[in-house]
Amino acid sequence: MNYVSQIVFALILFAGIGYFASNTKRLIRNIRLGRSIDRTDRKPERWKTMIRIALGQQKMVVRPIAGILHILVYVGFVIINIEVVEIIIDGLFGTHRVLSFLGGFYDFLIGSFEVLALLVIVAVVIFWIRRNMIKLRRFLNPEMKGWPKSDANIILYFELVLMVLFLTMNAADYSLQQLGSAQYFEAGAFPISQFLSSLLMPLGESSLIIIERSAWWLHIVGILIFLNYLYYSKHLHILLAFPNTWYADLNPQGQMDNMESVTNEVKLMMDPDADPYAATGGDEEEEVVKFGASDVSDLHWVQLMNAYSCTECGRCTSECPANQTGKKLSPRKIMMDTRDRLEEVGKNIDTNKGVFKDDGKQLLDDYISREELWACTTCNACVEACPVNISPMSIIVDMRRYLVMEQSAAPMELNNMMTNIENNAAPWPYNQMDRLNWRNE
Incomplete structure (x- = not known):
């Protein structure tokens, strides 16, 4: 019977990992649909940024309540899942608490896991209250209706259930240890679950074994389901936050990128000695350059990774002055729309055996309106x-x-300004000869 259990466990484990690998492959393929961009410069600064922002959660604690709660969930969930290593070994080889040979250190680990599990439960409950009862304004924007709201709650339920299963498994295990049940030798410290064991002890040994085994199986299967759910959830940032911060733009925030093709053209125009035919390759056919972006394939791959990394927390939208003054723009929606369009393009490619067939849609207008931009x-x-x-x-x-x-589709005010700059060397509609008359005043 034990061999059957091991075989079933191995099949479930490899199926979960295999599906996760398939999703990862699809994710990388979608991100690579974007234009190339070199973000490998200034490596020491990039490592520092990743450690400070992704690992150290520096920008999370700008809002202390949400930041500290997030750190509890993040650290607790990651550290507790170290026990998954033990569960996998036990499942594959039919052992029980195989790492218990670590002795006092093992007791410390299990005890720490339990305290963190309790803190995660408390934090998750508070997060649920903030989203569903207090109803903070940044969670009530139009883009958060429907699936985004459900997704946020599903993740909270997932985390709550996994932590409860972990404590229940330990409580039943501890009870069986106290009863001297076969295989359930004394191992681990249980500062939280020992209080739950008093409720389970009257059930008897056979019932306790069923509870412990059920919680053990549901815990590992739940983790595998959670892992594969990430691809379809805003919580994909759990995996992408680190590369996203490493590849972030390190230039000053006020510095905008110039298009290389336009820059070269301007340099050519400014150089009276330049040979335009030599610079452009003469009569040879030139590569057609598209200015700007109208669809996801026109964006560079870091921007597409940004879209998948979005946590939908809404901090960007709550800080946006345009949104605060009632404008339609929501930076969070920009990222969500980009991800949705990218997913649509990816499914189009999958349906057509690796080739994208024009679906008559694009990111501009079909997802993001000009008013927002x-x-x-x-x-x-x-x-x-x-x-x-x-x-x-x-x-x-x-x-x-x-x-x-x-498209020459700028708002009239902007077109007037650009025309004035071109004709008058100033944004205002007066003669170039008069542009310095202000000195006389």
Whole structure:
């Protein structure tokens, strides 16, 4: 019977890992649909940024209550899952608490796991209350209705159930140890679950074994389900926060990227001695350059990774001055729309055996409206607020470039300003000869 259990465990484990690997492959493929960009410079600074932001959670604690609770859940959930290593070994080889040979250190680990599990439960309950009872304004935006709200709650339920199963498993194990049951030798410290064991002890040995085994199986299966659910959830940032912060833009926030093709053209125009034919390759056919972005494939791959890394916390939107003054723009929605469109493109490729077939849609207009794009003040408040260094503004700027440079579809006020700069060397409509008359006043 024990061999059957081991075989079933191995099949479940490999199926869960296999499906996770498949999702990971699809995720990487989708991210690589973006344009190439080199973000491998300044490596020491990148490592420091990742350690400070992703590991150290520095930007989370800017809002202390949510930040501290998040750290409890993050640290607790990650550390507690160290026990998954023991569960996997026990499941594959038919052992029980195989790491108990560590003695006092093992007792310390199990005791620490239990305290953290209790703290995670408390934090999760508070998060649920904040989202569903207190109803904070940043969780009530239009983009948070429907699936995004359900997804956030599902994750909270997942975490709560997994922690309860962990404590229940330990409580039943501890009770069986006290009864001297075969295989359940004394191992581990149980500062939390020992109080639950008093409720379970009257059930008897056979019932306790069923409870312990059921909680053990449900705990590991639940972790595998949770792992594979991440791809479809905003909690994908658990995996992507580290690469996302490492590849973040390290330039000053006020510095915008220039398009290389436009920069080269301007340099050519400014150089009176330049040979335009030599610079462009003469009569040879040139690569067609698209200015800006109208769909996800026009964005670079770091921006697409940003979309998958979005936690949907809404800090960017709550700090956005355009959103605060009633404009339609929500930086969080920009990232959610980009991810949704990227997923749609990915499914199109899967359906058509690796080739994208035009579906008549694009990120611009079908997902993100022009009204949203032009509401942005490019103040970088959203970038500063993001706890994992996502830049919604970079996507907005690239899409506005497309509207201006490809479609000449800028708002009238902006077109007038650009025309004045071109004709008068100033934003205002007066003759170039008069532009310095202000000195006379």
